[in-house]
Amino acid sequence: MKPSRRLSVTAIFLGFGLAFLYLPLAVVIVYSFNASKLVTVWAGFSGRWYAELLADRQILDAAANSLIVAVVSASLAAILGTAAGYAFARFGQFPGRATLAGAVAAPLVLPDVIAGLSLLLLFVALGQAFSWMPERGLFTVIIAHAGLTTAYVAVIVQARLAGMARDIEEAAADLGAKPFTVFRTITLPMIRPAVAAGWLMAFVLSLDDLVIASFVSGPQATTLPMVVFSSIRLGVSPKINALAALLILLSLVLLATSAWIGRGALKRASLRP
Amino acid sequence: MIARGTSAGSGRRLVLAALWLWTAIVFFLPFALVLKISFAEAQLSVPPYSALFERVDGVVVGLKATLANYGLLATDALYFKAYVGSLGIALIATTITLILGYPMAYAIARAPSPRREVLLILVMLPFWTSFLVRIYAWIGLLRPSGVINTALQAMGLIDAPLVLLNTQGAVYLGIVYAYLPFMVLPLYARLEKLDPALLEAAADLGAKPWRTFLSVTLPLSHPGILAGCLLVFIPAVGEFVIPELLGGPDTLMIGKVLWNEFFSNRDWPMSAAATVVLLATLIAPVMLFQSLRMRAEARP
Numbered sequence: 001m002k003p004s005r006r007l008s009v010t011a012i013f014l015g016f017g018l019a020f021l022y023l024p025l026a027v028v029i030v031y032s033f034n035a036s037k038l039v040t041v042w043a044g045f046s047g048r049w050y051a052e053l054l055a056d057r058q059i060l061d062a063a064a065n066s067l068i069v070a071v072v073s074a075s076l077a078a079i080l081g082t083a084a085g086y087a088f089a090r091f092g093q094f095p096g097r098a099t100l101a102g103a104v105a106a107p108l109v110l111p112d113v114i115a116g117l118s119l120l121l122l123f124v125a126l127g128q129a130f131s132w133m134p135e136r137g138l139f140t141v142i143i144a145h146a147g148l149t150t151a152y153v154a155v156i157v158q159a160r161l162a163g164m165a166r167d168i169e170e171a172a173a174d175l176g177a178k179p180f181t182v183f184r185t186i187t188l189p190m191i192r193p194a195v196a197a198g199w200l201m202a203f204v205l206s207l208d209d210l211v212i213a214s215f216v217s218g219p220q221a222t223t224l225p226m227v228v229f230s231s232i233r234l235g236v237s238p239k240i241n242a243l244a245a246l247l248i249l250l251s252l253v254l255l256a257t258s259a260w261i262g263r264g265a266l267k268r269a270s271l272r273p
Numbered sequence: 274m275i276a277r278g279t280s281a282g283s284g285r286r287l288v289l290a291a292l293w294l295w296t297a298i299v300f301f302l303p304f305a306l307v308l309k310i311s312f313a314e315a316q317l318s319v320p321p322y323s324a325l326f327e328r329v330d331g332v333v334v335g336l337k338a339t340l341a342n343y344g345l346l347a348t349d350a351l352y353f354k355a356y357v358g359s360l361g362i363a364l365i366a367t368t369i370t371l372i373l374g375y376p377m378a379y380a381i382a383r384a385p386s387p388r389r390e391v392l393l394i395l396v397m398l399p400f401w402t403s404f405l406v407r408i409y410a411w412i413g414l415l416r417p418s419g420v421i422n423t424a425l426q427a428m429g430l431i432d433a434p435l436v437l438l439n440t441q442g443a444v445y446l447g448i449v450y451a452y453l454p455f456m457v458l459p460l461y462a463r464l465e466k467l468d469p470a471l472l473e474a475a476a477d478l479g480a481k482p483w484r485t486f487l488s489v490t491l492p493l494s495h496p497g498i499l500a501g502c503l504l505v506f507i508p509a510v511g512e513f514v515i516p517e518l519l520g521g522p523d524t525l526m527i528g529k530v531l532w533n534e535f536f537s538n539r540d541w542p543m544s545a546a547a548t549v550v551l552l553a554t555l556i557a558p559v560m561l562f563q564s565l566r567m568r569a570e571a572r573p
Contacts, residue, residue: 013376113512118303147299
């Protein structure tokens, strides 16, 4: 029996794969502290690109837009995704279930260009049909992002509900609690970590989206990825290195938060008899 | 009991009605519009396409649909190359991702517990990191005066910088890099459930490690392989950012064509037709993915 030898081959692949995933990010972070304007020539440690970045109005405005869009669309997605996850986990069979499930989950895999173009055509058509529709801008990006990220929240919430015993919910219902009361006082507190994790994931995806936002946004509403994309097209710049390093740091913080929420949920689950 | 049933019924109806309304707005209606506008003609107006229905005093008197956009998609060599190119690039990149991702998932699944969670988080972290930043990182590595070329020249291995950026190879690299976590996670979920007793039994019966892998591990991880490949293949076919930033002028992908028709040529009906063709191509893999999810859900 020689499983240890095969294990070492896979371990080499794992090491190579992780190095492949992380080396490019490490290079970006290191060079963001490079004093030289020539991105690949090392000329000593410096924080000047961070200072320049924080003085760049265009980038700061775009970052503010992105934050607004991400917070509002993630909150919308958390509500709709929780409703969808609850419906699929607790409503059993209902007419049209497979169609609805497919429509909710489709954004998990569909390419962004499809979602971007089709939602833009929708907003244009709605704008023609109803004069009260707001101009394309942050509002349309929020709706589009919520449409994308609801799927992720639904999957996370549904998985949590599927792994959760129904006995407490059923006991409350037997004691005469109305369905909404059961949901609010029993189900919701138990799935709160899943909803929070879903919100975080929706927030990250919204903050990261370039393609859909480019299609549905208006001329005034530029998001951070749109600014980053147009400057990347012009080439590598130390300022973008600094921004990239900050975004990598942000993703670390958000993943740590998400893992921490998940851990709390696990602990609570294991405390239950 | 009956009273509870009816009040539960109205709450359920409300939730389901809200979900149907929401999916109508962000899913069904947009795709109906794409389909409709793909039969229109581009024209200089706001919005830049012709009306499909001819109306006189608000009454529909005629239908003005054209198949010209689809005709152009089918006959123009550029579009055809982009379409085939997308499928080919996505297929090859998915295969490379599987070859790299499978041993990674296997090693993580076999790692002892505390280390396993750390490794999982390490694989997931790039998924949380900005996609654009990760592609941007490769531009810095691959360009003529980039890190790789500078290092190779400093070591005296090459005299002139290699052309690495804006090549087909860079596009494969970008897709594998960006989508590797999507391959590893479903594979891990499957391999983690694999009973080690089965492997031991195979070994006790005299099977060599490769034989055990081929006749026990591989067949049992089949659903994970399928899910991982679909999660990489489907978005890769429609990828725009990677061919745009890492690919060269000869990298033709349908996502890029769609983007250029829309943003550069302002030909909305043409990009709508390209979207319909892309969707039609992806319907089978998407349905397969959905049925995989349904089956995983049905399992206790």
